[in-house]
Amino acid sequence: CPTTESFWIKTCGEVASTGRKFHFEYFSEAHDKHFEAKAYSPFPGQFAAIFSDLTSWLQVERELSDSEERFKALSNASFDGVIIHDQGLILECNQELTNITGFSYSEHIGMNGLELIAPESLETVLANIKGGYDRGYEVVGLRKEGSRYPLAIRGKNIQFQGREVRIIEFRDLTESKDLESQLRVSEERLLSITETAHDAIVMLDNCGRVIYWNPAAEQIFGYSAADVIGENLHTLIAPERYHGEYVKAFSGFQSTGQGAAVGKTLALYARHKDGHEIPIELSMSANFVKGSWQAVGIIRDISERRRLEGKTQQMAKLASLGEMASGVAHEINNPLTGIINCAQLLNNRLAEDQWNSEVIGRIIREGDRISRIVKSLLTIAHPGTGKRELVEVGELVEIVMNLTAQKLARQGIDFQLNFDDSLPPIRVEAQQIEQVLLNLLNNACYALHEKFPVNHPNKKLELNVAKRVRDGRGWILFEIRDWGTGISKEHLKRTFEPFFTTKPAGVGTGLGLGLCHSIVKRHSGRIEIESEFGQYTLVRFDLPIEP
Known part of the structure; x- marks a missing residue:
């Protein structure tokens, strides 16, 4: 007997005398088991009882309850929404899903899960469910109030309550998409700044290799981004005299992010792709990225300065x-x-x-x-105090040509005049401008005759006179070009210095170009010389046109 004798005597007596059925569950300490008992009276004055062992069933029920509680605890702790559905009908969900969709827990249970997907994404979701696709993918979700939002979902088949169902993970991508958008805007803004900057912007990895090279760097150094990405920067653009110092300095930078150039602006020289050197200013900073130091350099070409x-x-x-x-x-x-x-x-x-x-x-x-x-x-x-008058440019040129025509012919120089008859007059001291033109033409004749003592096809001299716009106003531009001896680079820097001349003693005073410079400057003009030794010389000067 699974219980005490007194309990059963009392129970059996009540059932036999009243005919009432009696049903209860109890635990037998003697047998360490749970039982279900059903007592009834089959005939008046008689008693019958049926006993069932519930121990195994209760154990399964307890384990199932524990499992469901663990599932709820885990799913509610998740930052993503979780759904368990059978053939589309939601059997269970977690709290985060209600936060994402706006539906309550009770509204979700029994709902068709496809109601949480926007119409434009239904075809994709159905195809993935049918195919048992268990990787994540992005769709458009639908909230209770009808708004759409970016949604990442991932599903797989599992066993739940003795049957195969599908568990779905919902991840609201709204915040991450907003962050991606902000990041993209920031990157586009940064790219716009770096791509349109007039200064070269260069980034190096921890080994000194180029990882970014903006258009200004291409313009300054002559190398395209394709030429330099992945290459050692200093091998390409640093003059050899800097190499030893660079190797020593960059070794320290690799481990500490510190160096003589970091956080400072240095004046240096760099090498162009064609080999010539460029004066530059370098400002460098260090960035610690993924466990290593990288360098960012801003380089300005200061040649014009x-x-x-x-x-x-x-x-x-x-x-x-x-x-x-x-x-x-x-x-x-x-x-x-x-x-x-x-x-x-x-x-x-x-x-x-x-x-x-x-x-x-x-x-x-x-x-x-x-x-x-x-x-x-x-x-x-003091180049003159004479009165300046409006003078026709053609008259100036004609006077100068009359004075030089005989010399040009005598030396066998092929002279070409390119002149626009419609040029406006200029206010100048005519004799001084004539003197400038005469000096420049005489210098050109001398250079040509030194290079070609006799007649030669390249014994040529050009005088070009035209109108141009500079600094928002009109100017008359004079150009004298010859293909004579040219001027070396070291001499070119000194051409306007008084008493400097490359002619033999007694031939020139060294005052001609200095005089030309002084006259043009006092007329508010500009004069410059371009030359290549042994090839040519081009002298340009301009004079302002009255508004």
């Missing part, structure tokens, strides 16, 4: 020399005039003495030469 600095220094030097020349010229001019006058008087008295006459004549000629030099010095210092 250096050119302007050199020009400013040259102008200051010219101004200083001009002031000195003015003082010297005034001091020389008076005694020189006396020497020439005295020599002229002696020449008049000794005209019949041939030897004395020749010596005195030489004194007069050399005195006149000194006088011309003094005059040039004064012109450089």
Whole structure:
């Protein structure tokens, strides 16, 4: 008997005397089991009982309950929504799903899960369910209030409550998509800045290899991004004299992110693809990315700045020399005039003495030469106080051509004039501009005759006169080009210095180009020289057109 004798005597008596059925469950400590008992009276005054062992069934029920509680605990702890459905009908879901969709838990249970998918994504979802696809994919979800949102889902078949069902993971991508969009906008903005920057922007990995090279870097150094990505930057653009110092410095940078150039702006030289050197400014910073140091360099080509600095220094030097020349010229001019006058008087008295006459004549000629030099010095210092008048450009050119035509023909120079008759007049001191043109043409003739003492097909000289726009206003541009001896790079820097000349002693004074520079500058114009030694020389100067 699974229980005490007194309990059963009482129970059996009640059932037999009343005929009432009696049903209960109890635990037998003696047998360590759970039982179900059903007692009834088959006939008046009789008693019958049926006992069933519930131990195994209760154990299964308890385990199932524990399993369901664990599932709920795990799924509710998930940051993603979870659904268990059978043939589309939702059997179970977690709390996060209700947060995502806006439906309550009770509304979800029994709902067709496809109601949570936007119509445009239904075909994709149905195909994946049918095919048992268990990898993640993106669709458009549908919330309770009808709004759409980006949704990632992943499903697989599992056993649940004794049958095969499908579990689906819902991940709301709204926040991640917003972050992706913000990141994309940020990247596009950064790319726009780097791609349109006038300075070169270069990124190097921890081994010194190029991983980014913007269009300005292509423009400055001549290498395309395809040429340099993956290559060692310093091998490409650093002059050899920097290589040893670089190897030592970059070794320290690789491990510490520190170096002489980090956080500073340095003035250096870099090498262009064609081999010539470029003055640059380098600003470098260090970034720690994925466990290693990377370098970001911003490089500015300062060639134009250096050119302007050199020009400013040259102008200051010219101004200083001009002031000195003015003082010297005034001091020389008076005694020189006396020497020439005295020599002229002696020449008049000794005209019949041939030897004395020749010596005195030489004194007069050399005195006149000194006088011309003094005059040039004064012109450089104070190039004229004459009145400026509107002058037709054609008249200026015609006067100069009349003065040089005979020389050009005598030396066998092929001269070409390119001139626009419709050019407007310019307000200048005509004689000074004529002097500039004469000096430049004479220099060109000399260079051509030095290179080609006799006639030659390349013994050519061009004078081009045209209108151009610079700095928002009109200018008359004069260009004198010859294919003569040219000027070396080291001499080209000094061409406008007073007394600098490449001609033999006694042939040139070195004042011609300095005088040209001074005259053009005082007319608010600009003069520049382009030349390649042994090949050609091109001199350009412009003069402003009145508004």
